[in-house]
Amino acid sequence: MQRGFTLIEILIAMAIFTLIGLASTGLLTTVIDSNDISEDRFAKLQLLQRAMITIERDLQQAVPRAIRYNGEKQDMVMAGGKLNGSDDDGIGFVRGGWHNPQLMLPRSTLQYVAYRLNENRLERLYSNYVDNVIGYEPKVRVLLEDIESLNIEFLAKSSNESLDEDEDLSWNESYKGTALPRAVAIEFVSKDFGKIRREFTLTTGGAS
Template sequence: MNGLKHQGFTLIEIMIAVAIFTLIGIASTSVMTAVIDSDKLSENRFEKLQTLQRAMLTIERDLLQAVPRAVRIEGQENSQVMQGEKNLLESEADGFAFVRTGWQNPQLMLQRSTLQSVAYRMQEGKLERLFGNYVDNVVGFEPKVRVLLSNIEDFQVQFLLNADEDSADSESWDDSYAQDTLPVAVRVTITSQDFGVIQRQFLMSTEDS
């Protein structure tokens, strides 16, 4: 018994152990914070991508259901079935308007047509879709506005008039349109702060409805 010595940890050893565990804790916290931040960025990016997909599907649906029906701009009656030009409808870039079919009205329960007047414009960095309950809106009508995309730097719309022209030639596309027939195709170019330049071309149905 007299030859045995009871040894414990010295103060220095305890301080070194505490320091090591503290460093491990700090490193673990940093890694966890980085993972959480990365996850938030990925989630935010995914949400923006979903918003972009919904916006492009909305534009595609509207254009593919466009019909040769006169569209009224600010309630003014005319024979033009699609109108598009810079600053149309107070757009800060291009704007265009037309009439689409396929607006659901099951069993005609609502007192409105299945046709709908729609328009697109850019204001305050937002791509907006304008629409109303009635296809022929009167003077003074204030359209309903739905924001499709934010952080938009530019919005351009071009129109292909002749199917025989080479669609790859930029000169075959017009920057403005106001005629009593639908164009052969519509090209939409969106410049986004989040995704850069996005361009889609939509082949229009030119058959009379």
């Protein structure tokens, strides 16, 4: 005589399978959420790496070339610290090495660039020409978002005079000089990665 399952046994089996299904769903949801978080963090890490490469390239190709400001010639080749247009520190200078194959484009290989903090965004400002006409607005590229602060320091003499090997140098919070400083340190606080500091040597092209 064959004996079937009782109603209680069926209900118990259904409850067990329901618990297994709920646990599996919860585990799958956790895995998917973790994967989304990992992908989002990896994407932000890639943005951070590209931003640092851009900053490093610009600073290591800095050249001692002054620009015209509002049509007037000046002697400063680099200015940095608390600058107008930035919510925190900023820096502006001319870089070389801007690729122009066989000089086919109507511009030089020099480019004026600047960095600033604007509404928690680290921005790179640039223009096609070193000396622009009065009223020209530079182009803006957002490198990073959710940046809480930006601090830029300069390894140079406080007097900003020409540098000799035997002179004592120190980190200064601002710089306006007719010669490039020995090094530039850029430090910012990211909401995602915390405090990040990079120091770039301008004279030897190294970075640490």
